[in-house]
Amino acid sequence: MGLRGYGQTMAQAFEQVALALTATVTELDRVAPQQRVDIDCECADPELLLVDWLNALIYEMATRKLLFSRFEITIEGGRLDASAWGEMVNRSRHRPAVEVKGATYTALQVAQQENGDWLAQCIIDV
Template identity: 50%
Template structure:
């Protein structure tokens, strides 16, 4: 089961996911990204969007995954509250479940502009859990 949190950055905001695998940690980071905008629990899973990306390393793959989500959110005017990620070598196939932005109900606070390489890490912590994190520009 993936979980997420935000971490401090002076001007912007850090997103962090944790899980038993890199894929689970990526799902958590995606939830943290959504939580920058609105409460993920308030998003209905009406539509599924597929995102694929490939990168030279696992951490760049995280940046690509989050930027892929930002692109789909802005061009479809959607919010995503559920994610399913598969990582095979350095190729990611992900599904994002969500609905169109409802400004009254979602009260979206801010739109992420892009995932950055700042504080970017995908690694195991001391307890063996995978952590996937970076700062998002808002």
């Protein structure tokens, strides 16, 4: 499954990819942003940072049984600080379609486009 996000900054594009990650599991508007989890990761290479970010989220989703629907990210000098808001999986309300295994390095790209916007994308294994 491929995820792609656009934003005016790299951080915004990363937020959009994270929303797409939730959308592979359930409808975004069914997830209430009630509970906050803070996540940070660090990597000089922006593409590897994207994979780290998604894998950190996947880990939190798996171990806390959470789905996230709101993100706030700052990226500075290869360090990503994020807050993610969501709620516990409710099987009858969220009807989760798939469990995400991990983010891959396939079709991985983080780049600023000609119009100045940022694109962030990769393929996740479900």
